[in-house]
Amino acid sequence: MRIIISPAKKMNMDTDSFPFRNLPQFLPQAEHIYEHLKQMDYGALKALWNCNNSIARLNAERLSTLNLRQNLTPAILAYEGIQYRYMAPHIFTSSELEYIEAHLRILSGLYGLLRPFDGVIPYRLEMQAKLQIGDAKDLYSYWGSLLACRLLEETDCIVNLASKEYSVCISRHLTRNVRLLTCVFGERRNGRIVEKGTLCKMARGEMVRYLAERQSGRPEEIKAFDRLNYRFASEESSRDTYVFIREGEGLEHE
Structure with a gap:
């Protein structure tokens, strides 16, 4: 089982908390984009x-001064978005850090596919950016099936906690024997299930933390997730989509 998540726009440098372990797997391709x-x-x-x-x-200053091979931050510490704050990797135990290194993968417009301890620099480049490189009309074309193929070398079950902007670079290249399990975090509104961006990011971060704390290795264990007032909704879910509904006191109602 592998868990995929999106990166965050806001980034920082942290070379002190703990060291990076590896260079990114697709560093040559990233360097081509960077140049x-x-x-x-x-x-x-x-x-x-x-x-x-x-x-x-x-x-622009980062582009002119930073090098993709120097002063690197572990990817899991480099991103500062809502999902990463709720994941809170800075306070993970050693066993939880080892779990995410083995199971978690971060999708990136610049780096392609990152392991949590891969060394990165701060950058700004969304996967959907209209960047033409050579014969590739955009980053989806540039990366093609490369990221999905690498992920499928590791697993045939992918837990999708990424936004559609990023998950599509995996989903469109999967074969039928691969299970892509997407988690949906929503609220009931006028008979519909509505997802809200900030709450989804919070829940995705909490889900990674939840799985790391439990050292989960089977996707069925995800159903027990019960944080931020979310509960698994079996009647709304299917084999490839797990729906979690946020209910309880303190929720806004239309």
Whole structure:
């Protein structure tokens, strides 16, 4: 079983908490993308990143000063988004860290597929960015089936905790004998199940922590997840989609 998650836009450098173990598996491909970005002018980069001037200046400076092989941060500590805050890898036990190193994979526009202890630098590049590199019209074309093929060398059961923007680079290349189990975190609203972005990110982080604490190796164990007021909804779920409904006191109602 492998768990896939999305990266986060906000990143930091942390070379002190614990060291990285490996260079990313697709470092040559990442370096090719990175060199392409370094050749772009500021206006083109700002448009690609779709951000304000402050963020654009920060990331342009990173492009000009950082090296993909030096001053690296373990990937699991480099991302600062909501999902990672709720995962809270800084306080994982040794056994929990070993669990995520074995089971967790982070999808990335720049690096492709990361293990938690792969060394990375701060960057800004979403998978859906309109970046043409050579014959590849975008990053989905650039990575093609490479990421899915590498993941399938490790497992035939993938637990999907990634956003669609990222999970599609795996799902569109899977064979029929591979199980892709997607977790949905929603609320009941007017007879429908509605997902809310921030709550989903929180739940995905909590789910990774939950699985690490229990050292889970079977996808069926996911059904017992009960954090943030979520409960498994068997009537809404199927073999390849586990739906968790958020219920209880303190919820907003329409």
